[in-house]
Amino acid sequence: xxxxxxxxxxxxxxxxxxxxxxxxxxxxxxxxxxxxxxxxxxxxxxxxxxxxxxxxxxxxxxxxxxxxxxxxxxxxxxxxxxxxxxxxxxxxxxxxxxxxxxxxxxxxxxxxxxxxxxxxxxxxxxxxxxxxxxxxxxxxxxxxxxxxxxxxxxxxxxxxxxxxxxxxxxxxxxxxxxxxxxxxxxxxxxxxxxxxxxxxxxxxxxxxxxxxxxxxxxxxxxxx
Amino acid sequence: xxxxxxxxxxxxxxxxxxxxxxxxxxxxxxxxxxxxxxxxxxxxxxxxxxxxxxxxxxxxxxxxxxxxxxxxxxxxxxxxxxxxxxxxxxxxxxxxxxxxxxxxxxxxxxxxxxxxxxxxxxxxxxxxxxxxxxxxxxxxxxxxxxxxxxxxxxxxxxxxxxxxxxxxxxxxxxxxxxxxxxxxxxxxxxxxxxxxxxxxxxxxxxxxxxxxxxxxxxxxxxxxxxxxxxxxxxxxxxxxxxxxxxxxxxxxxxxxxxxxxxxxxxxxxxxxxxxxxxxxxxxxxxxxxxxxxxxxxxxxxxxxxxxxxxxxxxxxxxxxxxxxxxxxxxxxxxxxxxxxxxxxxxxxxxxxxxxxxxxxxxxxxxxxxxxxxxxxxxxxxxxxxxxxxxxxxxxxxxxxxxxxxxxxxxxxxxxxxxxxxxxxxxxxxxxxxxxxxxxxxxxxxxxxxxxxxxxxxxxxxxxxxxxxxxxxxxxxxxxxxxxxxxxxxxxxxxxxxxxxxxxxxxxxxxxxxxxxxxxxxxxxxxxxxxxxxxxxxxxxxxxxxxxxxxxxxxxxxxxxxxxxxxxxxxxxxxxxxxxxxxxxxxxxxxxxxx
Numbered sequence: 094x095x096x097x098x099x100x101x102x103x104x105x106x107x108x109x110x111x112x113x114x115x116x117x118x119x120x121x122x123x124x125x126x127x128x129x130x131x132x133x134x135x136x137x138x139x140x141x142x143x144x145x146x147x148x149x150x151x152x153x154x155x156x157x158x159x160x161x162x163x164x165x166x167x168x169x170x171x172x173x174x175x176x177x178x179x180x181x182x183x184x185x186x187x188x189x190x191x192x193x194x195x196x197x198x199x200x201x202x203x204x205x206x207x208x209x210x211x212x213x214x215x216x217x218x219x220x221x222x223x224x225x226x227x228x229x230x231x232x233x234x235x236x237x238x239x240x241x242x243x244x245x246x247x248x249x250x251x252x253x254x255x256x257x258x259x260x261x262x263x264x265x266x267x268x269x270x271x272x273x274x275x276x277x278x279x280x281x282x283x284x285x286x287x288x289x290x291x292x293x294x295x296x297x298x299x300x301x302x303x304x305x306x307x308x309x310x311x312x313x314x315x316x317x
Numbered sequence: 318x319x320x321x322x323x324x325x326x327x328x329x330x331x332x333x334x335x336x337x338x339x340x341x342x343x344x345x346x347x348x349x350x351x352x353x354x355x356x357x358x359x360x361x362x363x364x365x366x367x368x369x370x371x372x373x374x375x376x377x378x379x380x381x382x383x384x385x386x387x388x389x390x391x392x393x394x395x396x397x398x399x400x401x402x403x404x405x406x407x408x409x410x411x412x413x414x415x416x417x418x419x420x421x422x423x424x425x426x427x428x429x430x431x432x433x434x435x436x437x438x439x440x441x442x443x444x445x446x447x448x449x450x451x452x453x454x455x456x457x458x459x460x461x462x463x464x465x466x467x468x469x470x471x472x473x474x475x476x477x478x479x480x481x482x483x484x485x486x487x488x489x490x491x492x493x494x495x496x497x498x499x500x501x502x503x504x505x506x507x508x509x510x511x512x513x514x515x516x517x518x519x520x521x522x523x524x525x526x527x528x529x530x531x532x533x534x535x536x537x538x539x540x541x542x543x544x545x546x547x548x549x550x551x552x553x554x555x556x557x558x559x560x561x562x563x564x565x566x567x568x569x570x571x572x573x574x575x576x577x578x579x580x581x582x583x584x585x586x587x588x589x590x591x592x593x594x595x596x597x598x599x600x601x602x603x604x605x606x607x608x609x610x611x612x613x614x615x616x617x618x619x620x621x622x623x624x625x626x627x628x629x630x631x632x633x634x635x636x637x638x639x640x641x642x643x644x645x646x647x648x649x650x651x652x653x654x655x656x657x658x659x660x661x662x663x664x665x666x667x668x669x670x671x672x673x674x675x676x677x678x679x680x681x682x683x684x685x686x687x688x689x690x691x692x693x694x695x696x697x698x699x700x701x702x703x704x705x706x707x708x709x710x711x712x713x714x715x716x717x718x719x720x721x722x723x724x725x726x727x728x729x730x731x732x733x734x735x736x737x738x739x740x741x742x743x744x745x746x747x748x749x750x751x752x753x754x755x756x757x758x759x760x761x762x763x764x765x766x767x768x769x770x771x772x773x774x775x776x777x778x779x780x781x782x783x784x785x786x787x788x789x790x791x792x793x794x795x796x797x798x799x800x801x802x803x804x805x806x807x808x809x810x811x812x813x814x815x816x817x818x819x820x821x822x823x824x825x826x827x828x829x830x831x832x833x834x835x836x837x838x839x840x841x842x843x844x845x846x847x848x849x850x851x852x853x854x855x856x857x858x859x860x861x862x863x864x865x866x867x868x869x870x871x872x873x874x875x876x877x878x879x880x881x882x883x884x885x886x887x888x889x890x891x892x893x894x895x896x897x898x899x900x901x902x903x904x905x906x907x908x909x910x911x
Binding site: 124127128129130163166167168169170171174187188189190191192193195196197199201204205206207208209229230231232302304 | 365366367368372373374375377378432435436437438439441442444445452454456457459460461462463466545548549550551825830837
């Protein structure tokens with residue numbers, strides 16, 4: 094995935110889309126206040142300069158799907174593991190809730206289910222049937238909307254073709270009005286995401302940790 | 318200084334076992350209340366959801382893991398210390414070791430409980446155990462938590478055996494002194510212990526092997542506990558110093574726990590004749606050494622961080638030195654380093670038992686190092702320790718020299734005569750003599766030998782190893798070392814099989830890393846090798862030395878009171894009179910014929 098920070102307006106549409114698509118339960122104001130809100134995708138805000146000469150930067154941060162993910166080797170039950178597609182997957186059924194992965198993750202994008210999820214009626218009717226609900230005691234995190242990836246792959250296979258670039262859209266990318274988020278196959282040199290990730294503006298989050306993240310951020314250019 | 322002997326020791330040490338006062342039930346009720354409260358808390362945590370624990374993002378490890386580290390640390394009091402003292406043959410260790418080993422076992426049980434309480438889904442904790450299942454998945458041998466699982470299980474098994482093995486002769490004492498149900502239980506526990514030279518030698522060898530095996534296991538356990546932290550790329554966690562730092566801290570707090578327990582036992586069970594101030598003094602010195610070592614590690618960690626000047630590390634550094642975690646941090650330094658240095662470095666303070674109640678809870682390192690990365694703006698996690706040290710000065714202080722006056726005159730307890738032999742030792746036809754000291758026993762032994770009795774036909778039973786006499790040196794040769802090595806090899810092969818074969822049978826995608834990883838698996842291989850050696854040693858001891866002696870064999874309960882028994886089983890009918898004469902020759906001998 095590539096995230097163009099020049100385009101990001103910080104509207105938070107991606108966060109809402111993510112919650113809706115992935116059946117992420119909201120925890121209520123009390124729990125959120127003590128830091129238990131679950132946002133697989135969050136928009137970080139950075140203020141630069143002093144008033145009135147301030148500049149605002151937004152950075153959407155989701156699981157970076159590292160190639161060399163610190164969360165994977167520490168999981169005792171292989172709940173956090175690598176898929177053939179290069180995704181950093183979380184298997185809820187295997188998770189016993191040691192929360193080691195969340196401690197090891199330098200991006201703080203893994204979330205723990207402190208309670209069983211609940212929805213105020215009639216919100217339970219809008220749950221996405223493609224995404225499993227997580228019970229209390231497991232870790233969850235951004236999957237790059239793996240249900241959509243799998244769906245597109247099955248569709249392409251049925252039609253006897255390869256997956257087209259841009260065919261797979263995670264909910265966040267689909268909802269992004271400014272088209273700041275672009276998803277695709279970086280292995281394919283002709284894909285949109287490959288083109289963007291070759292940009293001189295591109296950088297990786299906490300690159301010096303050697304985690305080899307799968308998300309490229311195109312940095313905000315200096316305002317003239 | 319009088320050292321109580323024989324029957325008096327038995328009487329003294331059995332008193333708390335055979336007589337139970339209302340205080341005991343009161344204590345059980347008092348602490349049982351806490352246990353029940355803990356259970357209620359745990360059940361409600363499972364019922365209402367883990368959220369009631371108060372743990373939150375992004376510090377997902379909190380009180381439970383801290384407690385785990387603390388108790389595993391306390392457990393290093395015992396087996397490790399007692400193993401080291403055994404290997405260096407420190408004579409003063411004997412009264413200390415049992416206490417230390419008991420602390421180890423119980424502290425480990427408490428410690429091992431916390432990772433399970435800590436789990437989000439504790440009912441699935443058994444998934445850490447490598448067993449073939451319908452899930453077709455094995456535990457991830459790369460995970461430090463799986464290393465923990467193996468290391469703690471090995472240490473727990475080893476510590477329990479290390480505790481129980483030298484207790485066999487003591488179980489025999491209780492067996493001989495008690496009646497009713499208690500006798501039945503202790504007869505089973507004593508595994509047919511009689512006190513033959515063979516049993517004493519085998520036990521001694523087994524304990525040597527165990528001591529050698531348990532030391533590296535103990536070191537590995539706390540190193541692996543430290544790996545839980547240092548394997549994660551978290552600033553101030555991800556450091557190479559954590560292994561020895563944790564081990565030093567563990568032994569440090571372990572000794573403190575041991576001293577406290579000893580002081581309490583001494584006072585309430587009136588064991589002043591057994592736990593002398595010299596024991597506290599020596600443990601205090603040991604603790605001083607560990608305190609210095611701990612201080613060295615802390616200084617090293619801080620200084621290197623400061624010079625390295627990494628932005629994330631420095632954030633944590635500042636928080637702990639002068640920020641929000643500073644009060645805790647400096648309390649830790651004062652209580653763990655400054656106070657022990659003063660209290661134990663200065664002889665006048667060290668010899669006072671009063672301070673011994675002092676230092677306990679050092680290793681309460683709230684396991685939370687910092688993030689504070691400029692990108693993620695993560696909350697600071699405090700890499701800090703809390704410590705409580707209560708000085709009960711002046712309460713009970715007396716100096717070394719007064720001990721001689723405090724010891725009451727030792728009067729041997731002679732009430733032991735005329736008891737029936739223990740169950741399991743049914744009467745056999747035999748002639749034997751009972752002797753109060755080794756010299757007379759040796760005389761009787763010599764006479765038997767010169768009257769043509771074969772070595773194999775002479776039964777020798779003693780209440781303690783008597784290697785300074787010939788009769789105490791029978792049956793010394795053993796293959797136990799080889800069996801231990803064999804057990805180790807089997808353990809090693811098992812571990813390799815578990816790790817290599819299973820990982821290749823159910824290959825997981827591990828992100829381009831090798832399916833079988835050597836370095837992490839070496840840890841599993843090491844732990845199971847040690848477990849194999851420990852198990853093999855125990856089995857060898859039980860099978861070769863203990864089990865064969867059950868059944869119809871010569872025994873007299875007076876042996877456990879310190880008498881030495883020399884006798885002949887199933888003597889030829891005509892020889893009985895001769896034997897009786899030989900056995901009665903030394904002064905003070907009492908000959909019995911069955």
